[in-house]
Amino acid sequence: MKPATTDEVLEILEAPFTSAALGTAFELGLFWLLDEQPLSVAGVGEALGIPQNRCNYWLQLLEKTGLIRETEDGYVPSSTARQSILETYSRETWAFLAQEAREISPALHDLALHIRVPGSVMDSLDFTPVNYVLAMGENPERAARFTRMLFELHHPLATQVAENLDMEGIRRFMDLGGGSGVVSMAVLKRHPECTAVVVDIENVCSAGSHIAGETSVANRITYHPADFTKDNLPDGFDMVLECDVGEYGTDLFRRIRGALNPNGRLVIVDQFPPAVGVARPGQLHWAFERSLRDPEFRFLTVGEVRERLAGVGFEVYSEMTLGTPSVTSATFDKGHTVIQARRVG
Ligand SMILES: C[S@@+](CC[C@H](N)C(=O)[O-])C[C@H]1O[C@@H](n2cnc3c(N)ncnc32)[C@H](O)[C@@H]1O
Known part of the structure; x- marks a missing residue:
């Protein structure tokens, strides 16, 4: 405003x-x-x-x-x-979005008194923000609510991704941090020759497989519970999809590479900042909140992610923006970038 x-x-x-x-x-x-x-x-x-x-x-x-x-x-x-x-959106989705906003609001308490703290404002407030993955790991009901919410929010995005993906030669793919599997489901509907494995934490996998059971692709999608930061990933995939997960560490990229067949592809879908240190409108509050934990925090740019991919043996062969290339919208389905990379060697 x-x-x-x-x-x-x-x-x-x-x-x-x-x-x-x-x-x-x-x-x-x-x-x-x-x-x-x-x-x-x-x-x-x-x-x-x-x-x-x-x-x-x-x-x-x-x-x-x-x-x-x-x-x-x-x-x-x-x-x-x-x-x-x-x-x-449904009543449940709005309620969950409001709950998340309420849960983080103590981070802004007495901001004028804490904004100068050189380290973590959260520490000086003695406030521990909810870690959404840990919270879902501890509480199956919360995981089910989150998974349903994102299933709903990401429908338009999933359709756009499915319409734009290069699926030439792809039979089996992994949806890393796939949540409900909404993106996989959209891809599977367009490509009857394919199967998908969603990798996510156990409680999200349970919620996701429940949702998938209500769809026409239930027999071509499976759920593999794992913490991708430490557990082994399944392997033998023609493609790994990472949509709105935001994990771009080189260790994870190396392990994704190991899960791919020769010439397999990694597809990343995310909303990247337009420039170093500039947050998109829908992500500005997150960027600021993360900077309250770590004063140096910033989201990586597409260029930085591409550099990391090149460093671990991927060749980026396509980069495109989906839908309206809007940098002004705060909604969840606008202006995603799709990076498609091929495993080299
Ligand atoms: C923002 S959601 C995106 C879900 C899905 N890709 C989509 O586009 O709807 C990120 C997902 O990554 C999962 N995730 C985050 N960290 C994870 C980890 N360490 N191991 C497994 N899953 C993780 C979360 O549980 C969540 O389902």
Whole structure:
């Protein structure tokens, strides 16, 4: 949001209230409740167990965003909320996104007092952010919710990837950090001659194979539980796909190379920063948050990933941007880069 007046500058100062009010609306299912029937303050308060006066101000905060509006019959979702929220992602997905935003919000506590800390702001706050992979490893229900959410968010991306991949000569491929296997499923639907092995942590594999069981490609996709940072990877693949995983260490690249057949291919799909130290809009908050842990943190550029690939015996033969090459969108399916590399030797 770009403020144009003093009032709007002051509104940004108050934005944490709006943000928390919106996240709470997602986690408590307010938009879906109001979509069933218009409700008064008292009706919302009763349905969600919120003291009436507090509920009244909460709803007013939300009304100010334009996402709900008051009618004669009570509050209803606005047309913007219908289009951008209710018709875009499921209630479970919005609730999970809001939960993740809430869980990281303590990192911003007293920022003005901590931003100068030379090391980790998290340490000086005595705050340990949720590690999403560890949290899913400890909690199967969280893994299932995350996996469902990303299955939904990545549908458009998966379709775009499947439409643009060079599948010449590919029969068996690995989907490293494949989550639900959404990308594999899209590829398998277009290529009936192929099979896929999704490698992910155990709880995500269970959730993914459950989802795959509901699809037409269930008999051509398998799930291999492993921590790819330390466990052996399965091998004998014509292609390894790494979509939105963001792990570009040379050790992992070497092991991926070992999992590939001669002339096998590695395909990386990710949203890379446009230049060194410049974050894409949808990743700026992550980049800043990571810099609170490690002041030197930055996302790698495509050029840096290509250099690493060359260093471990891959030849990059194609690089393209999918869909709208937008660097302004904050959504999850815009402007991904696909790097296709061939194993040399
Ligand atoms: C952002 S998700 C992307 C999922 C999928 N590729 C997609 O595009 O929908 C990253 C995935 O990598 C997995 N992952 C991260 N670190 C991992 C590790 N050390 N071992 C196995 N899987 C890992 C996570 O569990 C998660 O499912």
